[in-house]
Amino acid sequence: MIQFAYPFILIALAVLPVIWLLLRAVPPTPVQRTFAAVTLLLGLKDKDQVSERTPWWLLLMRMIALGAIILGLAKPELRYGENSFTQDRMLIILDGGFAHEKFAQGHREQIETLLSSAETDQKLIAVLDIANPDTLDWQTADFHQERLANWTPKPWVPNFEDSFEPVATNSLSYDTVWFSDGLGYGKQRLALLDVFQDRGNIEIRAPLGDIGVLQSVSRDGDDLIAQVSFSNAPSGVSNVVFRGLTPSGARAEFARLPISLDTLTAAVSLPAELSARLTDVVLENEHHAGAIVHVSEYLARPRVGLFSIDPSEEVAELLQPLHYLRTALRQNAEIVEQSLDDILLSKPDAIFVTDVSRLPNEGELINWVTNGGTLVQFAGPTTALNAVDLGASELMPVRLRQGGRQLGGAMTWETPKQLAPFSRQSPFYGLEIPDDIVVNAQVLAEPDADLSSRVIAELSDGTPLVTRMALGDGQVVFFHITANADWSNLALSELFIDMNKRLVSRALALDSTEIPDDMTWQSVKLIDHVGALIDPEIPIAVSSEQLMSSGISADMPGGIYTSDGFTIARNIGAGVGDIRPMKWPADVTVRVGADVANALPLAQYLFVFAIFLLMADVIASARVAGRLALLVSCIWLATPDLARAQGELSAASEITFAHVLTGDQRLDQKARSGLFGLSDALFFRTSVEPSLPVGVDVEFDELAFYPFLYWPVPDKNISLTPNAVDRLNRYMRQGGVIVFDSRDGGIGTTQTYLRDLLRQLDIPPLDPLPKDHVMNRTFYLIQDAPGRYLDGQVWVEAAVNKEQSDPALPFRKLNDGVTSVIIGSNDWAAAWAINEQGDPMYPIGRGRAGERQREMAIRFGINLVMHVLTGNYKSDQVHVPALLDRLGQ
């Protein structure tokens, strides 16, 4: 059955016969014929005034097209199947949560069909988006059509609590269509369902398919573990993909792991460099915001600065204290080894310092430690000598005794000491101490009331080995031995690695579960409906409590939050927990998947049909009027790329000179005439026979076809886009020559513009044109390069000595000795310019001297072209005898 939304429009069909008659009355376009005997026809008269008629089939075609448009405007709809909606109002409910994204496209199409039938039936429609509930707004279907066409789910869990209010406030009766994402959200959903069942018929549109959620990614030692939850056990293999950035900044896939269906986890041990660059982890084939976890810094590796004050001393590598630290930390941390200033700039989590007499930048270091840094210092001979001074520093956990002590040496009584077991309070607690570790020397601490609380490792005789003190949010740690094997073989043991690892992970005290209270966090990125990070329109501020406790909602959307240098990512999966499929009560109609259509809107097909007919009409009319060829050529010319390609084709097949279009009409005209004159001179005097010069737009035109570009500098600033700069640089590198002409005789009116222009380009070093430059003898033997002015200096690319030639600067070699730029100010175009009749366009000089100057300008132009085309050919020694002969020497 076909139903029309606007049946009254069909009245317009009655007008068709009238239009038929009108169209018949209008004669067709006359055929155009070229006919030599037309003079014989003049004076003849047509017999009767009834003109030739448009062919009936053409008229019929137009009528059918018009009829199809009228029918289409009436919005016909083909109905089939049964319809359970009887009320004249309809409520559309959308779950609208993160999981709905997976089925959004299919549901949008269903909504469109639903709305168009509702429009046909003239129902009032309201929409309730549970993820973003608002009061119900009863409107006609076409009001909602546009809004729902762009509807996207929200990247959080549907908000059932607030959804009762909008529906409870009225007592209307209506039918309900509920677009569900297929997840069970507990009792609230069923309670809401009860409300609608009282109002009228209800139909559930459930998706076909399951949802998987990536709940979390956590670090367990070296392993990264992804935890996944599925609404139903997945039928195939699902993968978790770890993605990140390559060193060059491109996105890359680091690992792809199948989910273990027993534990619903996937674990991977990424190499340290990769895990440092990890950006996100994705559950494949899900395409919604709950299937992606953006990695915050707690998964990243700590950054550690290594600093030794005196690297000038020649020490074998294996004896350097930093070597052992570097080896110990390499596995777990990103290492920065620079000056202390640079280390601080790189915002390290910890700084390791070996054997210094005095810390530079002490103030800044204190600042950094107070803000959460961990400073680890090692003793050594220098420390031992300056122990008292050092001990007085705020950055030293304990006061030190001068000199240190030696154990087990030839001149000492005592034997080397071993390590005592770590106490429970020590961060090293639980590490196993090998028996063979001995300490031969150490720096001793002054006995102190605080000393015992600050010791975190000691020797068997109770003297401190490692001491620690909290300072602000950070800590300072001191090893009373060296970082190399001089004083103890601790540095050679695995224990040393483990101890440092613990210190470094202490430096990263901030885990996602333990963040400081009373902080205000600001969103820097938000997660959108497909899980991508976007810049928030208005940054959202939340408290620590909100950030960690409440789930993801409209008030606290998922994203990346920062506060005081801490960065935390809040992902949607974490707040969702385990997911279950929705089980709808048996008494509601549930339609699953796409099996829901019962109406087919016909308007679009009618319109397409009409457009085809009208296009056929254009062609047929052109055929009838004998102008089909004209139509085709119009289409051809209307395609600018083809026209442009045509021009380039001719430029490629013949030598063509080009000038750069400056936007100044007169200047462009002058440049064109100048090149025309030069082409003409070349045509008559040499075997170079150029075609007409063209103006090029450096922005868009292909430059490769032109041997050189003449660029008159206009009286205004030229700013080039990066694209143009790139193209021009490439042009010069690949053998093109650009001739810049500031046209001011070197007086300086356009010099600033020229300078600005050149600054943007990659111009090689320049020299004034030397007298012996090959350009001065490529065709004529000339002395200088006059144009309309005589004396302007000409600059060319500087000669490079063979010995000094730098392979990194390939200009000279690549261009075969042809300069890639020629910069002058003599206004050559004016001297070359001729008009269509071949007469010079601009006066040059005065009288015969002026004519001579013009001639020399043309000769320079010819030499220039010859130089561009033949390169350094004339600098070959073989020409020397002829040249000397010619010069009369």
Next chain:
Amino acid sequence: MMGHAGILPDAKRYSDEVETILLEARRLSRSLRMGEHGRRTAGAGSDFWQFRKFENGLDTPRLINWKQSAKSDGLFVRETEWSAPQTLSIMVDRSADNFIDHPKSKAYLNALIALTLGYVYADASEKVRIDCDEFLQMDRPSDQAEIAETLMRTNNQAWQLPSANNISQNSKALLLSSFFNDAEKLSEYIPQYAERGITGCFLQVLTKNEITFPFSGRVKFENASGSTVFQSDQARALRAEYLEKLQQNNERLQSIAAACGWTFLTVSIEQDPREILGLCIEQLGMR
């Protein structure tokens, strides 16, 4: 100066066309070769005409043919046949209308006829002058290519006839055109030509469209330059009238020709050029 854009390819195309038409004209002329012919009267020439008696006082003794005189009693003079060359002037209409549908245009046929006749008559030791704004001579090999080139390009002007003074007395002339709007001009010029003893022939070349007028429906007619336009709503109905006007025009031309002892020929562009050339030679005679 000429714009040199595309001059090389253009020149190549023209030279191809010129070569082709010269070759074709040459080929046609071979099939039409006429014998050497004399004036059938004694005069300057190389062929023997007659021996006649020496007349004292009238002939100088230098003219005596001693070999013949020795054979008998009297003195004899050897006379040769007079074979002074005739002159043929060919005037070709090069207005743009002749170039419609180039290269199968009237202009091509005109050029072919002019050049072939040129070859034929030049081979028969006649003088052939072809009007290319100035007269060029076909018997000069150096002019041939230039003639061909000129005839293959329109001068974009209405046809100008040369004044009678530029054509030698008692010579022959051939006018090649479609003569659609030349009747006035001809009625002025042809009597002047005839006064100088010039006789000749109009050769009208018509295209198929011009002969049959196959148009129907709404048609906008225009000439090659677009300067003259005529629009008809029912072209088919105009056919008879058109043909009648064409006929009238031709009759007028015929009468102009007849009045001065000229002939008027009309041919279709689709006719075999050999046939047309035969007609021309027959009319021009040159004997």
